[in-house]
Amino acid sequence: MATTKSALVVGSGIAGLAAALRLHQAGWRVRVVERAPLRRGGGYAVSFAGIGYDAAERMGILPELVDRHITPDTMVYVKRDGSTSFTVPGRTVRAMAGERNLNLLRGDIEDVLHRRVGEHVRISYGTTVEHIEQDADGVRARLSDGTEAVADLLVGADGLHSTTRAQVFGPESAFRRDLDHMVGVFMLDRLPRGVEPGTTASATDTGRTLAVIDLGRNGAAAFFGYRTAAPDAELAAGPHTAVPRAYADMGWVAPQVLEQLAGADDVYFDTVSQMVVDRWSRGRVVLLGDAAWCVTLFAGYGSALAVGGADALGTALEEHGDDVASALAAWEARIRPEAERKQRLGRRVKGLYAPKDPLRLWLRDLPLRTASRPWMSRLIQRRLQLKG
Numbered sequence: 001m002a003t004t005k006s007a008l009v010v011g012s013g014i015a016g017l018a019a020a021l022r023l024h025q026a027g028w029r030v031r032v033v034e035r036a037p038l039r040r041g042g043g044y045a046v047s048f049a050g051i052g053y054d055a056a057e058r059m060g061i062l063p064e065l066v067d068r069h070i071t072p073d074t075m076v077y078v079k080r081d082g083s084t085s086f087t088v089p090g091r092t093v094r095a096m097a098g099e100r101n102l103n104l105l106r107g108d109i110e111d112v113l114h115r116r117v118g119e120h121v122r123i124s125y126g127t128t129v130e131h132i133e134q135d136a137d138g139v140r141a142r143l144s145d146g147t148e149a150v151a152d153l154l155v156g157a158d159g160l161h162s163t164t165r166a167q168v169f170g171p172e173s174a175f176r177r178d179l180d181h182m183v184g185v186f187m188l189d190r191l192p193r194g195v196e197p198g199t200t201a202s203a204t205d206t207g208r209t210l211a212v213i214d215l216g217r218n219g220a221a222a223f224f225g226y227r228t229a230a231p232d233a234e235l236a237a238g239p240h241t242a243v244p245r246a247y248a249d250m251g252w253v254a255p256q257v258l259e260q261l262a263g264a265d266d267v268y269f270d271t272v273s274q275m276v277v278d279r280w281s282r283g284r285v286v287l288l289g290d291a292a293w294c295v296t297l298f299a300g301y302g303s304a305l306a307v308g309g310a311d312a313l314g315t316a317l318e319e320h321g322d323d324v325a326s327a328l329a330a331w332e333a334r335i336r337p338e339a340e341r342k343q344r345l346g347r348r349v350k351g352l353y354a355p356k357d358p359l360r361l362w363l364r365d366l367p368l369r370t371a372s373r374p375w376m377s378r379l380i381q382r383r384l385q386l387k388g
């Protein structure tokens, strides 16, 4: 009788929980360690499509994700002085997103995965891995709670600043490709005056974007993305210093949003960086999700790749039986082209995300401006056969 194989997953973000669920489905015994003291919730809204959507369907979590879908609505593009530049109607936004594409809170994807793995997988919060050793037969990890975990496979799903990667593959600086922007997101207590309920309103000027996203029953989020030549210095300054400094003279609803930021204690703030790691596994340690390939928000595909990557990992392990090395090689060959394609897309978007130059900004907005025209809106909706 074959013995049950075991995996230790580091990190309980989308990648970690998706790996836990998929490996459990493949018959593995799985344990997860998570540095945070408690499960985090909320977070920003992400679009979830492609291989992630297909994988969610195979893994049986699609109906729960569909239940959490936030229907995208009107997008309002605002000029420097706060007046409306153009508006893309909700029906056109939905038609452009296409089918098999969900708009989800990051925390909702985690929540759906967490509920599914619930009783099958032990998750130890407030716990990290301090040291990793491996040989041909297995991996031994010394945990921060003083115990040792032994497994057939260790999955490093601990995000952009992965400790697993630093411990087994090398220092972050060897793999990090900065895209010279910072991103900040936090949940607003109230919608700023001047932003209509049910809309996503955004303004871009001089290399910075501010967006306010009404998420309906989920509240509203403020989103900052700005250019910088010194990402590490911005990161060190922290969101409460760096963001007000970058947006001090923006106008529009920026003063109201900055006022709320001053009192916000849960702010996501990071550099926009890709991870370029030549091989995603070393022996029985494999990286997954942002730890392995972070494609950045510019590609808008990290959650989808995390779930798609976890599903493909489970499939490869099922197909290769006890031969973990062959499974990891086959898995990487399957996922790498998609991850690299999305990284290329992320690098292209870098120049367009928050252009400094007004002409570039106008060119960036041209397709959306065209889509906002009633005749084009009708054509897009008809072409994509969107009803309702």
Ligand SMILES: Cc1cc2nc3c(=O)[nH]c(=O)nc-3n(C[C@H](O)[C@H](O)[C@H](O)COP(=O)(O)OP(=O)(O)OC[C@H]3O[C@@H](n4cnc5c(N)ncnc54)[C@H](O)[C@@H]3O)c2cc1C
Binding pocket: 010, 011, 012, 013, 014, 015, 016, 033, 034, 035, 036, 044, 045, 046, 047, 048, 049, 106, 127, 128, 129, 157, 158, 159, 160, 161, 162, 163, 164, 183, 185, 288, 289, 290, 291, 296, 297, 300, 301, 302, 303, 304, 305, 306
């Ligand atoms: C602003 C923004 C917008 C985005 N928009 C989209 C989008 O539209 N579409 C899309 O598909 N993706 C989007 N993404 C990307 C997406 O959120 C991530 O790619 C996805 O969540 C996968 O993350 P992950 O699980 O690999 O890492 P993370 O979410 O970073 O999770 C890592 C986990 O590991 C834990 N951890 C870290 N270190 C340790 C340690 N040493 N020990 C134990 N645990 C540890 C962390 O606490 C965390 O829980 C966006 C990202 C950002 C920042």
